[in-house]
Amino acid sequence: MTGRVFTCDHRVYDLPEPLSWEVVHTGTVPCDSYSVTFLYDRSMAEVLRLAAGFAAIYRGETMLRAIVDEYAVELGSIGLTATITGRGYAARLLDNESRPLTYQDATLAEIVRRHVTPYGIAAGEVADVRASSVYTVPAGVSQWKALEGFCRTYGGFSPRFSRDGKLLAAPEKGGGKRFSIGEGDPVLSCTLREDHYGVLTEALVIDKTRNASYSVKNEDMIQRGGQCRRVVYTPGQRTWDAMRYTGEYQIRRSKEDEKTVTLSLPGSFLAFPGDQATLRLDRMGLSGSFRVTEAANVFSAEKGASVTLTLKGG
Known part of the structure; x- marks a missing residue:
């Protein structure tokens, strides 16, 4: 594998042959991540200080595009080595907080334009999804949460990232190998x-503004003797469909593990x-x-x- 660094002043630098490396793909959150260790000399100091982006190249193909979080130089038994670590592009959205916003009849394309594009992330796919109710982005949430919440509630899927760092804001099409x-x-x-721990038997969605609630149950786990309920509070002006989607999503996510x-x-x-x-x-x-x-x-x-x-x- 070749580790390629992109500096903040737009230079490209191929790292020396690695002594060791790790590349972890999740496609979503927790982020993709990487670590690469190589022999170091003083001529690399400026490149590492300005390193902003990273690519893992394997047999001529990009296996990961990511950001640089940290580098370290170490003097040890084999001499001077350096290690670069970082995360995939989802980190750009996790690390930035959204303003509180309220959308009326929002589309996913609008959410991507407001919460994703400003952070230098290109969209590879954006599904044709429109909110069936007012969509509220609360104070204190990340840009990732703003995007993911919309995709989950109105599209029934979670956004992902391709290996070359493009956002895939659309359901999986079963096109994997x-x-x-x-x-x-x-x-x-x-x-x-x-593991049955944490698998929900009921998701109770409550809208305190309207004094309304909606219960979604996991009958399979109930029949197996499970008892695990979660209460989810949602912002006001939710429709019954949105509340049902929220409950179904909570149960579906709990069953994944x-x-x-x-x-x-x-x-x-x-x-x-x-x-x-x-x-x-x-x-x-x-x-x-x-x-x-x-x-x-x-x-x-x-x-x-x-x-x-x-x-x-x-």
Whole structure:
């Protein structure tokens, strides 16, 4: 992998061959992230001080566009090394707070124009979504929350970022790669976790302004003996549909972590969030179709390359 730095004065600099690196793809929040360590000499001081952007290039393809959060220079047993770390472009929206705003009949395109575009982020996809009620951005929330809240409430999806840093404010179309992992594949490790803690049985949405409430229930978990209710307070002037969407979204999100498979394989950049994996590991009694939600790629000269996939579903 080649680490490429973009400075605030618009220079491009390819870092020396890395001693070790890690690139984590989530596509959303928590952000994509990276860390790269390489041999350092004094000629790099100005470049690192002005470093603002980063790209991970692997076999000629961009695997990540991100911001530079930090660099460190260290004198150790192998001499002088430097490490650069940072996050994906979602960080630009997380790090900036929105003003309190109220929208009437807002479109997603308008939300992107007001809350995303000013931070240097290009949109790769923007769904044709319009608010069915007044949409309020409360004081003290980030630009990410302003965008994500609109997408969740009126579109039923969460925004994402592509590997080249473009915003994907649209539902996934199932266009990710499909692959299979079975007993004959070189699985380094595999963990199955099924966690009922936090899976909601009821989401009660309350609008105190109108003195109205709407209850959405998770009948499957109720039948399995679960008892976990959340009360969500919404701003005034919500429609019944908006309240129902909010409750359904809360239950759907709580169910996402119910079954998780963590799987490690040798290699780099074998899969990305949104890809679909079919597992058949008979020794673990594990089979089914899973969605990749995170891919952590690591390399070191001592251990080589491996990728750890976090899979949900099944």
